[in-house]
Amino acid sequence: EDKVVQSPLSLVVHEGDTVTLNCSYEVTNFRSLLWYKQEKKAPTFLFMLTSSGIEKKSGRLSSILDKKELSSILNITATQTGDSAIYLCAVEAGNAGNNRKLIWGLGTSLAVNP
Amino acid sequence: EAGVTQFPSHSVIEKGQTVTLRCDPISGHDNLYWYRRVMGKEIKFLLHFVKESKQDESGMPNNRFLAERTGGTYSTLKVQPAELEDSGVYFCASRGRYLDGYTFGSGTRLTVV
Numbered sequence: 001e002d003k004v005v006q007s008p009l010s011l012v013v014h015e016g017d018t019v020t021l022n023c024s025y026e027v028t029n030f031r032s033l034l035w036y037k038q039e040k041k042a043p044t045f046l047f048m049l050t051s052s053g054i055e056k057k058s059g060r061l062s063s064i065l066d067k068k069e070l071s072s073i074l075n076i077t078a079t080q081t082g083d084s085a086i087y088l089c090a091v092e093a094g095n096a097g098n099n100r101k102l103i104w105g106l107g108t109s110l111a112v113n114p
Numbered sequence: 115e116a117g118v119t120q121f122p123s124h125s126v127i128e129k130g131q132t133v134t135l136r137c138d139p140i141s142g143h144d145n146l147y148w149y150r151r152v153m154g155k156e157i158k159f160l161l162h163f164v165k166e167s168k169q170d171e172s173g174m175p176n177n178r179f180l181a182e183r184t185g186g187t188y189s190t191l192k193v194q195p196a197e198l199e200d201s202g203v204y205f206c207a208s209r210g211r212y213l214d215g216y217t218f219g220s221g222t223r224l225t226v227v
Contacts, residue, residue: 042219042221098169102157103156104158
């Protein structure tokens with residue numbers, strides 16, 4: 001059965017710390033890996049990774065995919081209280097056409113204390 | 115551009131009642147998905163529409179769930195009759211035909227008592 005495992009499940013840090021969130025997967029017909037940030041409402045898109053070893057960066061956030069290790073990490077540097085959220089990892093699986101779906105991890109709950 | 119809109123945001127119903135959730139995708143997005151998160155578990159896929167057609171409904175739990183997307187615009191998800199285990203947050207997402215990112219709505223929190 002396809003599965004996505006995130007670690008840690010929860011994390012508490014101080015402002016200014018750097019955090020690394022992990023996502024590993026066992027999925028047939030892998031297409032891409034996505035990271036989302038969920039605060040109170042809708043998960044908001046962070047990154048979509050399809051190629052191994054290419055870092056994607058957006059401000060203080062960055063992410064990279066390792067297809068050999070079937071994993072991805074999400075790094076947040078110089079954390080701020082506004083980074084407090086649940087970070088969700090999802091793997092898109094399916095065929096080359098349009099028949100795809102997302103398989104989700106449980107999420108990592110990050111709390112950044114001032 | 116308006117995002118994905120879902121309503122109601124919350125619904126509390128009694129076991130055995132019927133509830134209909136609605137999702138308005140981003141205008142022009144052919145692909146519409148329903149997902150559900152039950153407390154303590156991962157978000158799970160329910161079904162996928164391409165325009166008005168059901169592309170994949172393998173995640174629908176049972177025949178108490180009926181999803182429609184008449185005219186290929188908004189979608190509804192009806193639960194009839196609702197059971198306690200149907201409680202959870204129902205998310206809708208849409209995606210353009212070029213298979214770029216998925217945009218999620220804020221979800222409908224359904225509580226069956």
